[in-house]
Amino acid sequence: MTADPTDEAAALVTDRLRAIGGIVFDLDGTLVLGDRRNHGLTPLPGALELTAALTARGLPWLTFTNGTTRTPEEYARTLRRIGFDLPDEAVLTPATSAVDHFLAMGHRSVLVLGGDGVKEPLRRAGIEVIEPKGKPEADAVLAGWYREFTMDDLEAACHAVLGGAALYSCSQSVFFATAEGRALGTSRVICAMISSVTGVTEQIVGKPSLIGLRCAAQRLDVAPQELAVVGDDPELEMAMARDAGALAIAVGTGIHPADRYTGLPPKHSPHLTVGGVGELLALLSTAG
Template identity: 55%
Template sequence: MPDPAVVDRLHRVRGFVLDMDGTLVLGDRNNQGLRPLPGALDLVQTLHERSIAFCVFTNGTVKTPAQCADALQQLGLPVLTDDALTPASSAVDVFLERGHRRVMVLGGRGITEPLEAAGIETLPPVRGVRCDAVMAGWYRQELTFEALEAAVFAVLDGAQFYSASQSLFFATAEGRSLGTSRAISAVVRDITGCEVTVVGKPSLSALQTAGRRLGVPSAELAVVGDDPELEVPMAHAGGAFAVAVHTGIGHAESYTDLPAEVRPHLDLPDVGELARLLRS
C-alpha cells in the first residue's frame, strides 16, 4: 500500500495529464490497431464520475488532437476533442509566443493542421524556403535526404529548430520503435550545431499547455505515463504529482537506481490501480 501522505496528495490533485501510447492504449509502430490497456476505461470513467479534469497528451504527431480523441472514443474511452493534446498543441503556444509565423514541417497533418488553425503558415521541407522555424515530428516513410537537406539549410540560414520529442523509442505492441523526430534532430544538430528545443514531453512547455487547457496550475496536476524519460521528469520539472505505470516502456525496476526526489510519487503496474486508489 502506498504511503498515506502520497495517497492524500493524490486526492488533492485537480487535473490529470494522461499519456496515450503505453499507458491507455497500445498499437503498432504506425499508430494503428490500437487496443485499450488494463484499467484504461476504469480510470477515465473514474475521473468523469468524480468530475476531475483530465487531458490526454501523446508525444505522437501522426494524428491531430481531434483524430487522437476519435481513436480513443472508438475504443470506448470517453475523451472529448478538447481533451486531446499533442506536441503540435504546445508548439502553437511556443511559436505564437516567440513570433514564429512561417514554420517548415517535417511531418504530416498531425502537425500542420493545428499550426494552420492557429494562423501559422506551414511549409514543406524544400530547400530555399524561408522560414522562422523548423519542426520535426513523425516523418517515417516520407523522410528523404532532400528533406533533411532542406531542414539543415533552413537552420543554417537562421531558422530555430524544434522537435516534437527526443525520445529514443516509443511503445508499440511489437516492442520498442525508434522515434523519428529524435533521428531527424540528430542529423540536423550534428551538421549545424544548433540547439534542439523540445515542444512535447518532457518539456515544461508541454506541461504548461496542458495546465492552461485544464485551467489547473502545474503544482495541482498529476502526470501519468509509462516512459521514464518523459512523464515523471516533466512532472518534477513543474512541481506536479508523478505517476509511473509499467504497461509500456517502463517497468518495475526503471527508477530503483534514481535519487528519491526524482522517482515517481506512485509507481504502479497499470492505470487500473490508479483508479482504485482514487476511489479509496
C-alpha cells in the same frame, strides 16, 4: 509504493493524491497500446473504467501523446471508437503545445518535417507551413513523426536553420511503446542530423518540456504543481512532472516494467508506481 498508512512516504503520496486538481495521462503504454505506426490502438486494462470514473467525479483529465501521426481531433475520434468518452479538447500532441509556443514567440512561418498530424494544427492557428524544398526561409523548423525523411528534406531544413530558423522537436525520446515492443521514434533522429550539420540544438515542444505541461495545465485550468502526471517513461512523464512540482505516477505497462523505476535519480523517479492505470482507481478512492 502502496498507500499503506503506516508508511510515511506512502501517506504523503496519499495526501498528494487527495489534493490533485487534474490528471495528465500519457497515451501509448499508459492508456492504450498500438502497432509501430501507432495504429490498431487497444485500451489497456482498467483504462476505460478509470477515465470514466474521473469524468463522473468531475476530476478533469486529458491525454498528452508525443505522437504526431494524427491530429489531436483524429486521436480523439480514434479513442472514442475504442470506448473512451472524451471530447476533442482532451487530447494534446506536441503540435498543440507548438502552436501555443510559436504564437507566443512570434513564429509565423514554420518548416515542418512531418505529416498532417503536425501541419494541420499549425495551419488552423494561422501559421504558414513551409515545405522542405530548396533553400527555404522560415522562422522555425519543427520535426515530428516522419519516416519518409529524405536527404532533400535534410538539406532544406539545414538551410532554414543556418538562415536563422529556430529548431524544434516534437519528441526527443528514442523509443515509444507498442504492442510489438519498443519502436524507434523519428524526431530525435532527424534533429540529430540537423544539429550535427548546423550546430544548433533543438528545443522540445512535447514531453518532457514545460512548454508541453504548461499547455496541458492551461487546458485543464489547473496550476502545473496541482497536476498528477501518469506515464511509462522516466525520461518523459516522470521528468516533466518532477520539473513542474507535479505528482509523478509511473505505470509498468509501457516501455519499462514496474521494477525499472527503482534506483533512478530523483529527477526521473516517480512518487508512486503502479502496475497499470487500473490500480489508480482504488488508490484515488482510498485517498478520497
